[in-house]
Amino acid sequence: MAKKIIIGNWKMNPVSSKDAEKLFISIVKFLNRKTRTEVVICPPFLYLENLKSSSRTKKISLGAQDAFWAEIGAFTGEVSPDMLYNFSARYVILGHSERRTLGETNETVNKKIKAALSAGLIPVLCVGESVRDESHDYFDLVKTQLGECLSGVKKTSVAKIIIAYEPVWAISSTINRKDATSADCLEMIIFIRKILSDKFGSESKKMRIIYGGSANEKDAEDFLRNGGVDGLLVGRASLDAKKFIEIVKICEALNK
Ligand code: 13P
Numbered sequence: 001m002a003k004k005i006i007i008g009n010w011k012m013n014p015v016s017s018k019d020a021e022k023l024f025i026s027i028v029k030f031l032n033r034k035t036r037t038e039v040v041i042c043p044p045f046l047y048l049e050n051l052k053s054s055s056r057t058k059k060i061s062l063g064a065q066d067a068f069w070a071e072i073g074a075f076t077g078e079v080s081p082d083m084l085y086n087f088s089a090r091y092v093i094l095g096h097s098e099r100r101t102l103g104e105t106n107e108t109v110n111k112k113i114k115a116a117l118s119a120g121l122i123p124v125l126c127v128g129e130s131v132r133d134e135s136h137d138y139f140d141l142v143k144t145q146l147g148e149c150l151s152g153v154k155k156t157s158v159a160k161i162i163i164a165y166e167p168v169w170a171i172s173s174t175i176n177r178k179d180a181t182s183a184d185c186l187e188m189i190i191f192i193r194k195i196l197s198d199k200f201g202s203e204s205k206k207m208r209i210i211y212g213g214s215a216n217e218k219d220a221e222d223f224l225r226n227g228g229v230d231g232l233l234v235g236r237a238s239l240d241a242k243k244f245i246e247i248v249k250i251c252e253a254l255n256k
Contacts, residue, residue, distance in 0.1 A: 061091060
């Protein structure tokens with residue numbers, strides 16, 4: 001069975017490199033022993049270099065929150081997957097809903113996934129609906145996201161890809177957000193597994209699917225036990241070392 005994974009997405013936080021290091025070190029301290037859970041922190045690009053030295057324990061990996069699809073060249077403001085790899089990032093979040101609102105499309109996410117894979121990065125592909133409509137169109141939306149984002153990806157590479165199901169309506173920054181339940185999650189995870197299996201056959205069984213959307217130390221156990229997932233993508237709670245560590249501990253306890 002694939003290792004469970006807890007990924008912290010710091011988004012555009014904290015405001016200084018010093019604060020980033022402080023937060024990172026307080027998480028690493030706890031992890032400075034054998035953990036069966038894979039733990040990843042995705043800070044803003046700028047902090048990767050600094051955090052690299054604090055992550056030498058190898059108990060924690062670094063990831064980025066986006067990457068461009070070209071290796072090098074005239075692309076003002078972009079960061080390439082190879083640059084990230086050279087900066088010690090091993091994971092990259094792609095297609096996050098907050099980037100989709102800024103214009104990211106399934107087509108650009110698709111190019112980014114392929115580029116990330118060729119650079120040796122593990123893509124964490126985010127999919128998820130903005131609303132749960134009564135006619136259940138949200139299933140079609142997630143199906144389209146998966147189909148278009150993973151179009152042309154070789155079967156031999158899919159085991160490396162992590163799918164993050166993030167219902168936008170449950171994310172902490174969404175106005176009038178609602179709590180997703182582990183049952184909401186499980187329903188979609190089963191659907192995603194079926195789509196992946198139709199597309200990639202038995203290789204798809206090696207893909208990890210995780211949940212994100214206000215996951216915290218109070219509901220982590222329920223999602224991990226009953227949501228059908230292999231881990232969590234944690235936003236706000238990953239900015240609080242105690243809460244994040246608690247989530248990792250819960251995952252560890254379930255791994256026993
Ligand atoms: P929150 O945990 O803050 O809802 O963020 C979820 C998320 O978007 C992680 O990528």
